[in-house]
Amino acid sequence: MNRLLKCLLWSGVMAWAIAGGGCRRAGPVLRLYNWADYIKPELVQRFEREQGCRVMLDTFDSNEALYAKLKAGATGYDLIFPSSYMVAVMRHQGMLQPIRRELIPNLSHLDPAYARYTADERCEYSVPYMMSNSGLAYRRNRVPDFKPTWAMFDRQDLAGRMTMLNDMRETIGAALKFLGYSLNTTNEAELASARDVVIRWKKNLAKFDNEQYKNGIASGEFLVTHGYNGDVLQVMTENEDVAYALPREGVSIACDEMAIPMGAREVELAHAFINFLHDPAIAAENAEFTCFLCPNLASYELLSEEIRHNPAVFLPEDILARSEVIRDLGADNAKYIRVWDQIKAAE
Amino acid sequence: MKTAPSSVREPPARRPDRWRSHEWIVTLPSLGWLLALFIAPTLIVFSIAFKPADLFGGVGPGWTLDTLRSLGNPNYPAIVWRTLWLSLATTAVCLLVGIPCGYYLARAPIRWRNTLVMLTVVPFWTSFLVRIFAWKHLLHPEGPVRRVLTALGLCDSAATLLYNPGAVLLVMIYTYLPFAILPIYAAAEKFDYQLIEAATDLGATRWRAFRSVFLPGIRVAIFTAVLVVFIPCLGSFVIPDVVGGPSAEMIGNKIAQRAFSDRNLPHAAALSALLTLAVLAPLIVAWGARNRSGRRAVPVQEAS
Numbered sequence: 224m225n226r227l228l229k230c231l232l233w234s235g236v237m238a239w240a241i242a243g244g245g246c247r248r249a250g251p252v253l254r255l256y257n258w259a260d261y262i263k264p265e266l267v268q269r270f271e272r273e274q275g276c277r278v279m280l281d282t283f284d285s286n287e288a289l290y291a292k293l294k295a296g297a298t299g300y301d302l303i304f305p306s307s308y309m310v311a312v313m314r315h316q317g318m319l320q321p322i323r324r325e326l327i328p329n330l331s332h333l334d335p336a337y338a339r340y341t342a343d344e345r346c347e348y349s350v351p352y353m354m355s356n357s358g359l360a361y362r363r364n365r366v367p368d369f370k371p372t373w374a375m376f377d378r379q380d381l382a383g384r385m386t387m388l389n390d391m392r393e394t395i396g397a398a399l400k401f402l403g404y405s406l407n408t409t410n411e412a413e414l415a416s417a418r419d420v421v422i423r424w425k426k427n428l429a430k431f432d433n434e435q436y437k438n439g440i441a442s443g444e445f446l447v448t449h450g451y452n453g454d455v456l457q458v459m460t461e462n463e464d465v466a467y468a469l470p471r472e473g474v475s476i477a478c479d480e481m482a483i484p485m486g487a488r489e490v491e492l493a494h495a496f497i498n499f500l501h502d503p504a505i506a507a508e509n510a511e512f513t514c515f516l517c518p519n520l521a522s523y524e525l526l527s528e529e530i531r532h533n534p535a536v537f538l539p540e541d542i543l544a545r546s547e548v549i550r551d552l553g554a555d556n557a558k559y560i561r562v563w564d565q566i567k568a569a570e
Numbered sequence: 571m572k573t574a575p576s577s578v579r580e581p582p583a584r585r586p587d588r589w590r591s592h593e594w595i596v597t598l599p600s601l602g603w604l605l606a607l608f609i610a611p612t613l614i615v616f617s618i619a620f621k622p623a624d625l626f627g628g629v630g631p632g633w634t635l636d637t638l639r640s641l642g643n644p645n646y647p648a649i650v651w652r653t654l655w656l657s658l659a660t661t662a663v664c665l666l667v668g669i670p671c672g673y674y675l676a677r678a679p680i681r682w683r684n685t686l687v688m689l690t691v692v693p694f695w696t697s698f699l700v701r702i703f704a705w706k707h708l709l710h711p712e713g714p715v716r717r718v719l720t721a722l723g724l725c726d727s728a729a730t731l732l733y734n735p736g737a738v739l740l741v742m743i744y745t746y747l748p749f750a751i752l753p754i755y756a757a758a759e760k761f762d763y764q765l766i767e768a769a770t771d772l773g774a775t776r777w778r779a780f781r782s783v784f785l786p787g788i789r790v791a792i793f794t795a796v797l798v799v800f801i802p803c804l805g806s807f808v809i810p811d812v813v814g815g816p817s818a819e820m821i822g823n824k825i826a827q828r829a830f831s832d833r834n835l836p837h838a839a840a841l842s843a844l845l846t847l848a849v850l851a852p853l854i855v856a857w858g859a860r861n862r863s864g865r866r867a868v869p870v871q872e873a874s
Contacts, residue, residue, distance in 0.1 A: 285830065285831070287830040287831045287833065288830055290627060290833070291627060291829065291830055291833070294626070294627050294628065312626060315626070316626050383711075383730035383733070384711065384730075390831070391831060425816045425817075428815070428816050429730065429732065429733040429815060429816075430733045430814070430815045430816055431816055435706075435812070442710065442712075443711075443712055444706075444710050444711055444712070444732075553625055554625055556625070556832075556833075560832050560834075564643065564645045565645060567645070567816070567819055568644075568645035568648050568649065568819075569817075570648075570817060
């Protein structure tokens with residue numbers, strides 16, 4: 224009997240330690256699911272202090288990974304950061320909660336010029352976070368005769384030192400732009416010619432890659448890479464030889480948005496965080512850190528010259544006119560999958 | 571060795587017909603574990619392969635054979651072949667290197683032996699992923715290996731060491747070699763080397779004694795080494811992803827693509843099922859071979 228009592232006592236102690244003893248700071252916990260290096264850590268800490276809460280950050284590396292995880296039933300995230308096409312899919316699937324605009328007074332600062340690039344112009348289910356585009360990163364002193372065009376991937380003197388994104392829509396999209404087609408095309412003939420272009424480029428590529436190209440271009444392993452503007456600009460602050468260029472044929476533009484998934488526990492805190500990030504001063508500070516464009520009109524005048532007048536962040540009109548947002552194609556996605564399979568299998 | 575060799579080799583006496591109930595009870599937790607966390611999930615994966623896919627990454631209602639038919643995709647044979655040859659080559663090299671390593675480990679003086687075994691295991695203290703990234707730095711176009719090779723005139727300055735099937739093979743061999751050495755060492759340590767002396771006394775050369783006495787003596791360990799290298803190789807995903815180039819995709823990468831970017835779970839499940847069956851086939855062969863070799867009183871007769 225004595226032993227049983229002891230046992231009970233100890234399990235009680237353990238339960239207390241696990242349940243309460245572990246977290247010393249009281250208050251709610253906001254769980255974010257975001258891309259890596261996509262928010263200034265000091266701002267998160269400021270929000271924690273202001274709201275008396277804790278923020279936990281988990282990261283994903285592709286919209287598909289985010290979607291697959293939530294679709295498989297993952298819960299516990301209060302705020303997620305999918306790109307607009309994925310917002311459309313998730314909204315269609317009933318995976319998002321409606322946004323309560325009255326809790327986000329800073330929505331008034333949103334730049335209407337970028338609304339057409341989002342999935343949800345009226346911010347019913349999502350609020351724009353950052354605008355990105357994908358172009359070319361290159362080493363200034365190592366690439367002779369660089370030209371801002373997707374045709375760089377045809378350069379045989381750079382064979383084995385170039386990468387393209389391991390993302391069928393981005394990479395096939397680059398070839399479609401190169402050929403002068405829409406990167407949302409569903410025309411079989413256009414897709415077939417884009418396929419042949421990527422297969423031709425592939426002979427000069429070291430690999431298809433979404434993450435390691437940043438280290439690769441910084442270390443000189445790669446000389447030309449296909450990548451996202453903010454990621455490359457972040458590398459550029461550390462390595463002066465790296466530069467970013469927008470191919471003249473046009474690029475893909477994406478808007479990453481903030482959305483509250485079904486099953487979120489801290490819904491009001493999530494709204495407060497969206498509002499916090501769209502405070503003009505905060506938005507500017509965050510944009511300076513991430514080197515992406517936060518479509519917050521009032522924040523623009525607070526940006527440094529480097530960002531405000533950077534064509535890689537604020538695209539010039541002529542490039543913008545030739546650029547497009549990747550849209551979810553529903554059943555026609557299968558055409559891209561088929562083409563991507565053929566590209567991957569080609570020798 | 572005081573005991574006669576033949577009695578050492580003899581399998582322990584088994585009486586399967588007289589299993590008592592408490593033995594069942596003792597086995598129950600591990601059986602339950604296997605059933606709930608291995609067999610049931612495998613069967614679920616198999617069944618998803620017969621379900622239709624929906625456009626949004628879900629599994630549709632009803633049953634279909636469409637996914638199985640789509641395995642006839644003309645792009646697959648190249649990937650299957652690449653997966654197979656990389657796995658077979660890795661296994662072969664791991665055995666070629668692992669057998670002499672295991673042999674010399676077992677024959678090393680006792681004061682060295684523990685250190686050497688330790689050195690074999692030390693890589694496991696570092697995360698698998700970190701070690702693969704270390705290879706990326708070694709093989710970097712401006713890295714140390716490349717500089718040495720260029721200085722020796724062994725490769726020209728335009729050749730790339732990374733992002734080709736050769737790099738995948740190299741890193742796979744590096745990763746799986748300890749898994750081949752350890753079981754071989756364990757068996758070689760228990761091997762009775764007086765048998766080799768006896769063979770040489772009877773006129774066999776050292777090579778002949780090694781081949782006809784030592785190798786059959788550690789046969790079970792060789793099978794184990796083949797299994798623990800070949801099976802994980804077939805399912806490789808991270809290594810071709812990190813050091814492989816645009817043409818180094820293996821089945822594991824295709825499964826990841828189907829599950830994530832293509833949002834097609836049934837197709838991913840069908841490929842996984844194919845992989846499971848491919849893994850089971852050598853396992854069954856090995857199991858049969860092992861049973862046969864277990865029943866024989868091995869080396870003495872074969873060496874004569």
